Amino acid sequence: MPLDIDAAAAALLDARRSGTRLDALPEGARPGSEAEAYAVQDAVARVLGPVAGWKVGAPSATATPARAALHADTIFETDELPASLFHRIGAEAEIAYRFGRDLPPEAGPYDREAVLAAVATLHPAIEIADTRFTVFGAVDAPSQRADQQNHGVLVLGPGLTEWRGLDPVSQPVRLTIDGTILHDHAGGNSAVDPVRLLVWLANEGARSLGGIKAGQVVTTGSCTGTDFVEAPTRIVAEFPGLGSVTLAIG
Template identity: 55%
Template sequence: MTMTAEAVLEAAGALLAARRDNRPLDALLPAAMPADKADAYAIQAEVARGIGPVTAWKVGASAPDAEPSSAPIHADTLFFDTGTLPAAMFRVIGIEAEIVYRLKSDLPARDEPWTRDEVLDAVGSIHPAFEICDTRFAAYGSQGPLASLADQGNHGALIVGPATADWRRIDPVHQPLTLDIDGERRIDTVGGNKAGDPIRLLAWLANVGARPFGGLHAGDTVTTGSCTGTIFIEPGSRAVADFPGLGRIELTVA
């Protein structure tokens, strides 16, 4: 049964209040708990409207043939060429190394699906990135995947590294990657994204995920899922992700 509009507003209001007051929720009230993805996206969209304009997106999938999921991101948690963020921004600090695409042209919502080639033509640059995963609930992951999806897909911050304009030579499925935390090699892999091809995710986002917001727009920044899994780190930790041929990004959460 689809949530009522009142229940959606109640859930979104609770999540927005948790952000505003820095008071985590033990759980959403039973009547405001999403029962399916449609409910979760309805709450997510209402939260996004409460935060402000959408400037970026996250999109991912659990397997190469799995249905993707997405969440909008806003300017207050989007950072470019930033080497340090305050730990006080976050309740938990779950770091993921990811690949970001930045659009140079619009992909507005339309009846005819955008093709893979059209989506590729809209890309202006590719970047190494970190996403910090966080939660508005008292315990990370305690409320299940639908509540996490409603809660901006556990988004905390997106930190975008330097652009690679010659991005078509990059094969993200076979891209090498290392991730060091405080000088310790934690990840050494190729590809690493369990969703497989991130262009599939980008096309799905243009055609489905971003449709309630009018599609994608020039300047939008899209991160396409973790290449490393989520690694929880302590305040003061320094992370370095190196994508040979694509770029390197460093971050201290101090």
């Protein structure tokens, strides 16, 4: 039986609008493959409006990356958000790249240097992992991918224009929750090299939604894992040489 993409998208969109959580996607509307998961994810994205950014990550240095399109209503440059925005609060310290020019799919393929040449600024970032499902991580992987790969919000710190001297593979990072340092190390991204993720996104991952566009920001996966916390909370992600970003949720 073919996947009912419209029913899957409608269920996820209703959960977003109403705040009601899903135990699972409806029968007949549960993606069984990565391609089906992206078809649902893209259907949701087209309803939510213009793509303002992307999240991309990979579980290892050689694994195929995964992505989700992000929208303006979940990308912030602020230091405070209300707890009512969240079902779960999974804190992650990330490095984000804002693009200064388009990378249209038809003009590719792009190599590493071509992708980096299109980047305008580098940002320290906090992503909050969240879910439209009742229990975080309890549904199958394709359903999680369809649900914007467990994206809640992305909070950006100030952009750095002179970023070329930074090495994201060895970049120091510190994550502090309510005054307690939980992580303090170098690197830490499960994908190892975030730039590989950007190249994949430019050549493959963003293709179905028109490619990477100028102004979009791409966050490249957690350097600290995911720490689930309860509100009220204060999260600080520091990347020495890059900058820091703070988020209070209350």
